[in-house]
Structures are given as C-alpha cells and as structure tokens.
Amino acid sequence: MSEEKKNLSTTYDPSQVEEKWYDYWMENNHFHAEANEEKEAFTIMMPPPNVTGQLHIGHALTMTFQDILTRWKRMQGYEALWLPGTDHASIATEVKVVNKMREEEGVSKEEVGREGFLERAWKWKEEYGGRITKQLRKLGVSCDWDRERFTMDEGCNEAVKEAFVQLYEKGLIYQGDYIVNWCPECMTTLSDVEVEHEDKPGKLYHIRYNIKDSDDYIVVATTRPETLLGDSGVAVNPDDERYEDIIAKKVIVPVVNREIEIVADDYVDSEFGTGLVKVTPAHDPNDFEIGERHDLEIIKVIGDDAIMTKEAGKYEGLDRYECRQQLIDDLKSAGLLEKIEEHDHSVGQCYRCDTTIEPLVSKQWFVAMEELAKPAIEAVRNKDINFVPERFSKVYFNWMENIRDWCISRQLWWGHQIPVWYCQDCDEVIVRTEDPTECPKCSSTNLKQDEDVLDTWFSSGLWPFSTLGWPEENEDLKYFYPTDVLVTGRDIIFFWVARMIFMALECKGEIPFKDIYIHGLVRDAEGRKMSKSLGNGIDPIEVIDQFGTDTLRFTLITGNTPGNDIRYREERVEASRNFANKLWNASRFVLMNLEDFDLEDVDYSTLEYTLADQWIISRLNKKINQVTKLLEEYQFGQVSQELYDFVWREFCDWYIELVKPRLYQNDNQVARQTAQYVTWFVLDNILRLLHPFMPFITEEIWQYLSAEEEESLMVSYWPEVDNLSVNHKAEAKMEVVMELIRSIRNIRNEMKVNPGKKITAILTSESDEKLTIVEEGKDYIADLANIEDLTITKEVEDRPEQASTAITNEVEIILPLAGMVDINKEIIRLEEEIEKMESEIKRAVGKLSNKGFVDNAPDHLVEEEKRKKDEYTAKKEQLEERLNSLKSIN
Known part of the structure; x- marks a missing residue:
C-alpha cells in the first residue's frame, strides 16, 4: 500500500469529507442510469417534495431509505435509477406568490391578470423553488439529477393532458354541481x-x-x-x-x-x-x-x-x-x-x-371513481402490489372501497389548466390535448379555456410513468417501468399512493410499482408529533452541520421497524456519531499496520489462518447473508443493529485485539501477512456493507484501503457469501475462548485489579474437548486477560487456598489471589463500600417514610427513590457476599 494512501487523519471531520465525495460522484456521473439490456433494472421514483418546501426530518427519513436501497442495488449490479423531482404544489405556491406580490408590488393577482401572475410564479419558482433539492444533496442522495423532473415541466404537462382526455372520452371525467370542500x-x-x-x-x-x-x-x-x-x-x-x-x-x-x-x-x-x-x-x-x-x-x-x-x-x-x-x-x-x-x-x-x-355546492370537474377503484383494489388483493408492512393494505382497502368521486378542479391559476374549451357562440364543450383553433361544431374561433387548474394530485398520480416519457412509448419507459418500490409515509396513502395505482392501471395498463414500503413518523423524545406550534421540530441540516450526514442517516434507521414511528433523541445521535468515530479509529489502526501490505503480493496458498481468522471470516459471511436478506425484507432498523454489533463488538472489540500480536510480529512473515490480509479483507467488506447507510465515511476510508485501479466504493461490488468460509466449529470454539476472557476480566474488575497488572490463572475441565479448545486459544486468553502464568490442566493437584473461581462452558477458572490483590486491603475497601450503601439505604428509606414527601412529591421522584433503595440494597448484598468470601479464605 502506497505511503500517500495509508494514513487517515487522527480524527474524523465530516465537513472535510462529505462535499468532496458528493462532488466527485457527481463529476464522474455515478448516479446516472441508462437503459442497458445487459443489466436488470431497479427503479425508485422519489416522492416529489413541494417546490416550496425545505428539508424536514420526515423528508430525511424517506430519502435515507430510498438512498440505501438505490446504493445497495447499484452495488449488486443493477442498473439502478432513482429519479428525483419536485411537485408544483398549487395552493402553497400560489399563496407564496400572491403574498410576495402584495408585499413587494402592492398588487393582487387579479390586477396583473393570469398571464402576468404566471410570469411571476415561474420567476419565483426559478429563484426560490427547489431549495429542498439542494438540501437533499447534503443528505447524500444518489438520485439521477440528470433526469430531475417537475410536475409542470413540458413532458409532465403533456402526460396530464393525455390522461385527462383519455378519462373524459371514457366517460370517467364529468362536470357537475356537487358539494365540495371549500x-x-x-x-x-x-x-x-x-x-x-x-x-x-x-x-x-x-x-x-x-x-x-x-x-x-x-x-x-x-x-x-x-x-x-x-x-x-x-x-x-x-x-x-x-x-x-x-x-x-x-x-x-x-x-x-x-x-x-x-x-x-x-x-x-x-x-x-x-x-x-x-x-x-x-x-x-x-x-x-x-x-x-x-x-x-x-x-x-x-x-x-x-x-x-x-x-x-x-x-x-x-x-x-x-x-x-x-x-x-x-x-x-x-x-x-x-x-x-x-x-x-x-x-x-x-x-x-x-x-x-x-x-x-359548486360546479366542478370530477373523476368517477367506482370503475377505477375496482382494478386498483384487486391489484393489492391478489398481491401484484404488496404493502410493507401488510397491515397497511387494510387502510388502503377501507378507503378505496368507500371512495367518493374525486373533485379535480381547483380555482387557482398556478397548475395544469384544465384542457377544456367552451365555444362562446354555440356552447360546444371541446376536450383536447392540443389547443383548438376553432369550434368543431360551428367553426367559431371565439373559444375560451376553462379557467380552473387540476388538483395537484392529478399530475403526481401519473409520476411513476410521466417522468419516463409517457405517453410516448420510449426505451426508458420500456426498460425502467414498472418501478420496483415506493417508499413513503403512511400519511399519504390516500393522497398519493392510491391515485398512482388506479391512474397507472388505467393509463398504462400496468401496476406502477411492486412494493410499497410504508414508514412511520419521526416524533420528538416525548413521542409527540413534530410541529411549528410545539416548537419541537428538528432541522436535518443543523444536525448534519453538527454531527455529519452519516450520523444523521444512521440515527434515523437505527431501531426503525416498518410502519412504526420512531423517537428522535439526542443520545441516539451521539451513539451514531460514536459509532462513526469507532469505525474511523479502527480503520486508522488497520491502515497503519498495512504499510508493507500489497494485495498483489499475497500468495493465498501460504496463508495460515488461525482460529480468530476463521471465526471472523465465518462471522463476516453470516453477516453478509443476514444483511442482504434483511434488506430484501426492508428491515432497515435490524440491519443497522446487526452492522453496529458486528463492527463495534466483533471486529473492533474482539478481532482487532486478537490480531494485534501477529500484526506486530516481524519474525514470522506468514503470520503477519495472514493477519494483514484477513484484517484488510474484513474491513473492506465492512465498508461495502455499511456504504448504503453511511456513504461518506465509508468512501473516504475505502479510498485509502482499496487497490489503486478501483474508482469508487459506490460503484464497486456488493459482498457475496462464501459458504465454504462459514465455519460453525470455529465460531463455537471462539465463543468458548471469548467467554473465558470475559469471565476473567469480570473477576479482575470485581477485585479492582489494576488493568495493567499481569496475573496467574489456572483453567481446568473434565472435558477433553473443552481443554483442546482452551489449548488452541491460550494465546488469546493470556493476551486479552493479561495473564503471565497460564496453566491448562485436567486435574488441579495443588489448588490455591486463596483464589477466586468461576465456571463457564464446563471450564473452571481459578485465579490465585496471592499476588493479584491484597486481601486485607480489599476487606477494608469492601467494608467501607458496605457502609456507604447502608447510609444511602437509610437516606432513601427515610424519604419514603416521610408522608409529606410521598404525598406531595411528583410521582417520578417517588419512583426514583424506590429505585435507588432497591439498587443500593442489591449492591450491598453483592458486596457482603464478596466480603464473606474473602474472609473465609483469609
């Protein structure tokens, strides 16, 4: 490994990494997808946020899920298209433009007329609209920005007119006096x-x-x-x-x-x-x-x-x-x-x-829903479309089976103007995709277009296929449609999800997507819905600026289960930041020990895998299988927990500690190279598994770790399981060894033995199998439990009179106290600790016996005192047990 690639900085600073890599991915066109018959397509359509909006925590959650899926599928070799865009948001945008006109020009939209108003609205959209798409880049979204769409762009506008005319000609759109919400x-x-x-x-x-x-x-x-x-x-x-x-x-x-x-x-x-x-x-x-x-x-x-x-x-x-x-x-x-x-x-x-x-009661345009609803209901009922979790299909059925005709006209100017013209001379109604020049009935040119615009959800209902060029049957539409999965919150099942389904089945004759992943809401730490009135909203950009994008993304998915709400807590953010730092520091250690390592120089036939190597490689392959399977099931929260445990506990806390002696071993090059290769291999795969979740930190580390010719982690391969490397025996053996180390460490901790002090230990068992395992793992036990004199035997002839013992996995641990602790000093320390506990218990009992306190103090303070009393009592009993044990051998 070259000198310039081996050294990471001492601390991880997201601000030095994130913008750099996003720009790199964009410059190298890594987000772009093209119809490619040599690959299988994977398609996600971004739920178009309002052009007036800005990134909130709900957006961040939705976009993180989509980015995870897109990056994962891209690494699996799919031609992965995540198509972004924004919605024109008729009401919200018109309100903003009208207010701006009133405040800055002192005019109303009626005073400037439709043309003047729309000119100002488009100018506002270009100047202020789309802020959210800029913010999405900070979130690391890997969508194909070359294909970004807007619900009022030329292509989507053509699709809207085509859909309206088709429905009208089938008698599914009609105009009539009806009660509406105004x-x-x-x-x-x-x-x-x-x-x-x-x-x-x-x-x-x-x-x-x-x-x-x-x-x-x-x-x-x-x-x-x-x-x-x-x-x-x-x-x-x-x-x-x-x-x-x-x-x-x-x-x-x-x-x-x-x-x-x-x-x-x-x-x-x-x-x-x-x-x-x-x-x-x-x-x-x-x-x-x-x-x-x-x-x-x-x-x-x-x-x-x-x-x-x-x-x-x-x-x-x-x-x-x-x-x-x-x-x-x-x-x-x-x-x-x-x-x-x-x-x-x-x-x-x-x-x-x-x-x-x-x-x-008002004269409005309506979509007759009875005929459209039936195939949309059947598509979900017969599992052509699947809700994840499935329980949300009941919500869908309940709405669709009781659906009313849909009022699609809006008394606004910003939006898709209804493609209907009225002849002013003969009252003929003309419905066309192209603007008519004369009345087909009387040839009059005195025509007036309907002034209303269509409901915003009419255009967004066409989103999965209008964005790919429909009504034109082009290559993109054939290759990328139908899409694979829709990721959205449960609050727009009625607004958007249902409409996309029945509009797709009617206009395209195909389902719009195969799966619908429904996620819950992000609530505050107290479980309340975030709102302006409560002032409990979280600005994702502020979190990113403070902790980094990867930290926010990992926080949002940790503990997340399909369809259920999550609580945003500061301590969860800090835990994710600590995880990122743990990964960074472990990677830095690995890279420092790969200075003389070159993958091209590795002779795999000479490598000598130890028990620890076999164990970590087996655990890695199981984790690859597990993570892949859980992603297929949209179990994002469980994936994050599995990766967290594997990286922090198994790789960092165990394997790196187990492998250190061999990495430092210059007199045995085979042992050192094997240790280097396995460490490199596992870290490389960890970065691949983590990349969809934490794209920036993994890319930064991987660029230092990877072979020179590889361009980017995000376009490299997703790990595959090597079943031959799954070693159940090695895992079982290593579990015995690790449990012995844990037990010895626990005893040392209980006895307050200085962590740097080396001790003597005897391990004994009547089981030949267990003794063989202990013998194989003795170097690990001695090193990680800091033992200088380790005896492994079937029978103990001279059992120490003063010793601390424990039994785990049929192996007895005997730690002679002589030289490990000063028993008399430990007895004095324990007696002092017991006195402290007795004092705390007396204080708590006194408060709980005080009727004034119990009756008047808040319930949580009373419960806290009860908890403390129980805790002090339990600790006192443990100290007394330990004291009696020491006195009996003194």
Whole structure:
C-alpha cells in the first residue's frame, strides 16, 4: 500500500469529507442510469417534495431509505435509477406568490391578470423553488439529477393532458354541481383527504320549527345555526316511532318563515340530538345527498368568501360567524331557541392554512371513481402490489372501497389548466390535448379555456410513468417501468399512493410499482408529533452541520421497524456519531499496520489462518447473508443493529485485539501477512456493507484501503457469501475462548485489579474437548486477560487456598489471589463500600417514610427513590457476599 494512501487523519471531520465525495460522484456521473439490456433494472421514483418546501426530518427519513436501497442495488449490479423531482404544489405556491406580490408590488393577482401572475410564479419558482433539492444533496442522495423532473415541466404537462382526455372520452371525467370542500382563505376546492379534521369544543343549538297550521312545533339540534337560512327540508328516520305522524307535514323555517317539508330518510341517526335533522343541501355533504334523494331545493346562503349571500336575507354581507351570533340573538328574541349545550365535534380545516372549510355546492370537474377503484383494489388483493408492512393494505382497502368521486378542479391559476374549451357562440364543450383553433361544431374561433387548474394530485398520480416519457412509448419507459418500490409515509396513502395505482392501471395498463414500503413518523423524545406550534421540530441540516450526514442517516434507521414511528433523541445521535468515530479509529489502526501490505503480493496458498481468522471470516459471511436478506425484507432498523454489533463488538472489540500480536510480529512473515490480509479483507467488506447507510465515511476510508485501479466504493461490488468460509466449529470454539476472557476480566474488575497488572490463572475441565479448545486459544486468553502464568490442566493437584473461581462452558477458572490483590486491603475497601450503601439505604428509606414527601412529591421522584433503595440494597448484598468470601479464605 502506497505511503500517500495509508494514513487517515487522527480524527474524523465530516465537513472535510462529505462535499468532496458528493462532488466527485457527481463529476464522474455515478448516479446516472441508462437503459442497458445487459443489466436488470431497479427503479425508485422519489416522492416529489413541494417546490416550496425545505428539508424536514420526515423528508430525511424517506430519502435515507430510498438512498440505501438505490446504493445497495447499484452495488449488486443493477442498473439502478432513482429519479428525483419536485411537485408544483398549487395552493402553497400560489399563496407564496400572491403574498410576495402584495408585499413587494402592492398588487393582487387579479390586477396583473393570469398571464402576468404566471410570469411571476415561474420567476419565483426559478429563484426560490427547489431549495429542498439542494438540501437533499447534503443528505447524500444518489438520485439521477440528470433526469430531475417537475410536475409542470413540458413532458409532465403533456402526460396530464393525455390522461385527462383519455378519462373524459371514457366517460370517467364529468362536470357537475356537487358539494365540495371549500377553503374561504385559499379560495379553492379541496379533496376530502386535503381536509384535516380536528375535534374542537362547540355548541349544540336546539331550535324550534313551528309546524304549519298548528300550535305544535318540533325541535331540531344543529352545530351550525347560520345554515338554517338555507334549509329546504327536515329529515327523520322512517323507523323513529316518535315522529311517524309528522312525516310529510310542513314546518316553518325560523326567522326566514319559509315552508319546508319533513321527509323520511334512513341516513338520520335517531339517537343524535332530537332525532330530527335540518337539511341544508348547499352546505353539507350528507344534506346534499338527502336533498338529491328527495328533490329538495339548493339554497346557497354562504358565499365563496364565507360571507353571507343575498339569499341570507337581512344577514347578507355578514361573516358566517357574525351571522351565527346575530341569528342566535334573533332566535332568542322570538322565543325559538330552546337551549344551548356544550358539544365537542369534528371540524374540517384546510391542510394548508388551517381555515375552517365550508362545504359548498359548486360546479366542478370530477373523476368517477367506482370503475377505477375496482382494478386498483384487486391489484393489492391478489398481491401484484404488496404493502410493507401488510397491515397497511387494510387502510388502503377501507378507503378505496368507500371512495367518493374525486373533485379535480381547483380555482387557482398556478397548475395544469384544465384542457377544456367552451365555444362562446354555440356552447360546444371541446376536450383536447392540443389547443383548438376553432369550434368543431360551428367553426367559431371565439373559444375560451376553462379557467380552473387540476388538483395537484392529478399530475403526481401519473409520476411513476410521466417522468419516463409517457405517453410516448420510449426505451426508458420500456426498460425502467414498472418501478420496483415506493417508499413513503403512511400519511399519504390516500393522497398519493392510491391515485398512482388506479391512474397507472388505467393509463398504462400496468401496476406502477411492486412494493410499497410504508414508514412511520419521526416524533420528538416525548413521542409527540413534530410541529411549528410545539416548537419541537428538528432541522436535518443543523444536525448534519453538527454531527455529519452519516450520523444523521444512521440515527434515523437505527431501531426503525416498518410502519412504526420512531423517537428522535439526542443520545441516539451521539451513539451514531460514536459509532462513526469507532469505525474511523479502527480503520486508522488497520491502515497503519498495512504499510508493507500489497494485495498483489499475497500468495493465498501460504496463508495460515488461525482460529480468530476463521471465526471472523465465518462471522463476516453470516453477516453478509443476514444483511442482504434483511434488506430484501426492508428491515432497515435490524440491519443497522446487526452492522453496529458486528463492527463495534466483533471486529473492533474482539478481532482487532486478537490480531494485534501477529500484526506486530516481524519474525514470522506468514503470520503477519495472514493477519494483514484477513484484517484488510474484513474491513473492506465492512465498508461495502455499511456504504448504503453511511456513504461518506465509508468512501473516504475505502479510498485509502482499496487497490489503486478501483474508482469508487459506490460503484464497486456488493459482498457475496462464501459458504465454504462459514465455519460453525470455529465460531463455537471462539465463543468458548471469548467467554473465558470475559469471565476473567469480570473477576479482575470485581477485585479492582489494576488493568495493567499481569496475573496467574489456572483453567481446568473434565472435558477433553473443552481443554483442546482452551489449548488452541491460550494465546488469546493470556493476551486479552493479561495473564503471565497460564496453566491448562485436567486435574488441579495443588489448588490455591486463596483464589477466586468461576465456571463457564464446563471450564473452571481459578485465579490465585496471592499476588493479584491484597486481601486485607480489599476487606477494608469492601467494608467501607458496605457502609456507604447502608447510609444511602437509610437516606432513601427515610424519604419514603416521610408522608409529606410521598404525598406531595411528583410521582417520578417517588419512583426514583424506590429505585435507588432497591439498587443500593442489591449492591450491598453483592458486596457482603464478596466480603464473606474473602474472609473465609483469609
């Protein structure tokens, strides 16, 4: 190994490594993938983050999983494509641009017009959008940046128009008046999954409705009294005997004095409120359906801006909540408000601005979902597509089997403008992928395009194939599609996952991906969801700047199980940093001992493998097999634990210590070269196994360790199992030896023997097999347990009178105390320790006997005192046992 490659710096500094290697990988085009018939393709599509977004801890988790899979498959020899991109995020982006225009120019989007607004929006996107993709590079993502896509780029736009026209021509897209979720702040419709429901304290208002031509009245309970201004009926369950005699009668809407009919409908829950439901078809989705069944009038009394309309009569112009208060006052004055009850209920909020949504009847574009849902359900049910973990398929089925038609139009300007034109002369509706120049019916050129844009999820639903060139059937689409795995959080199964499945099956006739790996959320140390309001969010970039990318990545996957949330704790980050430092220091030691080692000079026929060599090579091969299998099962957290244990405990703590004497042995070149080769071989494979998880530190070390002609670890090979090197006997033998070393070290520790002091030891056993193992491993035992005089025998003729003993694996350990410890001094030390424990026990018992403390102190402090008392008691018993043992032999 050359001089310039052998020496790592004394400490690992991520800031000196990460940017350097990312730039190197980019410059050498290592992330790029091309259709290659000589290789099998592996494809992942990046869930496109919002162009307005910035990297948060959830993004970091998702991207780390994808990068692990991509780097692993690339090393396995696949043509691995991880295609990146961003989503135009209609609502979020429009809000940002509108605010910027208002703050900097003092104008609204209406004042500058659609063209002027879009010009500003694209300029904003180029200037500020895509910040997250720059941040992703710091995370080490190995996606093919040459193929980066945007949901509004030319190719994706063509795909969107093609999909719309196909669905329309099949009768699966239609326009109609329907109840929609409306955000009065964003001034657009929202799909059901874009509405976040939150339980909030509210009130239940019991209001009298007089029965026409009668002195009788009914009482209706509602949480939204302002909507009664748009009532067109009252509904009752037909099986409710209390009201069977009033069905079909007329009642008078309070204040409005409009006559409406009482109808019978199975939807009504007789147990809720009074069992009577006011029906306002224009402002409630369930009321809308009741109204459709009974042909009730639709009266819109709340406008798009949440201001009462002229249909609200004297309340016109009031905000919906102002109207509520004034109406309640009027009902009280008229003696029509029976009572008000406190009532917690679910309130729909806009997922973007938290404004309470308003259900409104509106003319919108819809996708008819019944026909599209069926094949999408079957694809998962028959395992063409697999959820990991499988339990999330139930969530998917529940939503898909109860799906409503999808409202796809949005009252925005930023987005894919709906490819529909209306002839202003003959009212012909024209739906085409290309802009029409004249009406096909009357030849008029007086055409106007629909002003609405499509729901953002319409374009992202096409993402797996639109990004590869669909609707054109090119080589990339044939080679890389369908993709292999989708990695995403459970919170967008409805938003995105389901839509990709049914859109792919409809437009492409194929599934979009084979597996869907669902991961949980990253929560704070207390298990709370991270949010701005709590101020408990974690900025991944700050973590990277402090600890390094590899540390963050390893932290996020450690302890992670499919589908389950993880807690972000500072101590876990520190543990990952310590692991990186452990790997660095061990590698530095290895490299320092490979100064005269050259792989080309190794004569494998002359190598003499010791028990330790056979053991570590066997353990390595088992680990390769285990890690590969666990990655195939998406068990990232278990992989990280297996690698951590192997690297830290088996390689660093055991093998490096076991091999040191031979590395230092200049008088036996065969032994030294064997030790060098095995150490090099194991470290090389460790770096390969760790690379997908910790790409930067492994690349840096590997460049010092590798042969000169090899270019980069990330494009080298993934380790393969050599079954001939799996040696169960060597592992069993080594376990006996290591257990003996542990036991001797434990005794030394208990006896407070100076770690540098050499001792005498006798190992005895009636088992010839165990004695043979001990004999084979005697040098390891003597070296690692710091023994200068080691006796291995079947029978002990002169057993020392003063000795500490233990038995492990049928081998008795006898450590003569003479020369190891001063028994009298140790007795005095133990007596002093016992006194300390007794004092601590007395103190704890005193606190726990104090009623004031037990009754008034926080529960966790009381429990802490109980724990301390038990701990001190147990330690005292151990010290007393040790003291009695010493006194008996003194």
